[in-house]
Amino acid sequence: MSSPVQPGQIQEAHVVAPEPAEPVERADASPRRRRRRPGPALSPLGRVGEAVRWVLLLGCSALFLYPFAWLLAASFKPRGEVFDNRLIPQTWQPENYVQVFDELPLVAWLGNSLLIAVLAAALVTVSSSLVAFGFAYFRFPGRKVLFGVVLATMMLPGAVTLVPQFLIWNQLGFVGTHVPLWGANLFGSAFYIFLQRQFFLSLPKELFEAARIDGLSAWGQFWRIAFPLSVPSFVIVFLFEFQASWNNLQGALIYLNAGSPEAYTVPLGIASAMTKYSPTSGGHGDYQYVMVAALIVTLPMLILFAFGQRSFIEGLATSGRKG
């Protein structure tokens, strides 16, 4: 059976749908909205203001970029020079990038982190959108109350469920495996459900009414209409969760710390390497390996941001709108 969605409608839906995106996208684009200072644009005061703004922006940029430059430089330095604060290494030692793989099981860590992050992100994207679709398009007793509960759980501090969740995973026999780091994502996550529901509600209702009249099942409405149209919001959810999972230190500490280093994720691995190599905490000082590892764990995130910048910023702007 062919999808009842017409191409034209899809186009329109795309234009209408990511409503949260609009304001942010104007950030760098629209000169029309930028008329912040009426009156003579180049009064002496205005010119001073403009100069001050440039100085501040450039200064802040330098401060924000400095740690990256420092990290990049340190990763190429030999043992004795890692701490010298030079942004151009006195002695170049690119071998660090080869040796680090002998020093640390970095490939295993990266593999573990990647697998967990992809699973966690894919599962939470699918489960949250299923739940969001249920809340957005079906009427059933208790819907409002249940959605209120979804919103309320967003305010619940994670610390409250930390201990019991550990004990639940322990009883299921999964402590020491990677399962607890993605398992709960099978059941959706409050913020993503909220975000997806907003998106679904912005799709034109007529699409679904037409489909219903054509006899498309509820599942068909989700799979053939809502799903293909929600790619932008899927990307937001996927990227957010991927980043959260990639960063997840506490979960790895709780569930993997007692096991073999081979099973570590990158955050846990680097944390252990910091102790092993940092001279200030009794390590033996080859801190350049930590720097290489830190750079390697950061790069995928920067690449992700290069491709998904819009999604990250839209997602955050939406989170602000729920307040």
Next chain:
Amino acid sequence: MSTTTAKPRMTKLQRREAIAGYLFISPWIVGFLVFTLGAMVYSLVISFSHYQLATDTARPAGFSNYQALVEDPKVMTALANTLYYAVLAVPLEVLLALGLALLLNSQRRGAGLFRTIFYLPKMTPVVATASVFLLLLNGSQGAINRGLAAIGIDGPQWLLDPAWIKPSIVLMTLWGVAGTMVIFLAALQNVPTDLYEAASLDGAGAFRRFWNVTLPMISPAIFFNVLVLTIAAFQIFDQAFLLFHRDTVQGSSDASLFYAIYLFQQAFRQFNFGFAAAMAWLLFLIILVISLIQMRVGNRFVYYESEEAR
């Protein structure tokens, strides 16, 4: 996914719709019952018992975990440290984020590039951030103190002096402030330009425009950020763990003992689950009370555009 035969009461169609709805939200219902509601009840039960991980047995403890909580001076220390950190971090984060957002919002050229630059630290995994800041903050050789020395300031022992431990974590947090900034930026761009024009016609200067137009219009975003940042500050863990508590041997000073750190140590180093669960409930109550106070205060100052449906 077919919906089964219908029975009276609701119409057949309504019933089918309701069943489909429940099926779609069923993953969340299961997860909520097990990992949220179930976990909370479980946690409450554990907080009233002595739990043995090895044997998976719990014997009733009455209020003794809560009593131990009150009597343990480290809990008070951790609470005080956390409160101090929150009071220091949240206003600074809001001010810096708002300042940067205002700068970007009034910038014509290159605003997108600057936004990207400010956002990069937010993308950096916290382990990487901490591994760099561990050295940048080093009291004798660190780049931060070298930089301060260059302008004639004798920098403190950031990571060793108990008085400077919290500011050093705040510094790390401020580096990743762009998430908050982006929310402010979105709010600033939603302020209608005609309001500024009207204010200018009435003779309002730049400061008056900011105070009487911008600030009220973005007050929901300020409120939201304060709320979220406060909740996050009360649960500060990663940065403190990476800088001060990576290994159990290293006797770190009490000044870096934050609430979430102590909870983690009690639960997953000492396996004192009953005590840790009681700690978690105390934290929950504290966060709840603070959030409620913030909401009450917020309701008096926050301006919501009534016609805009949320």
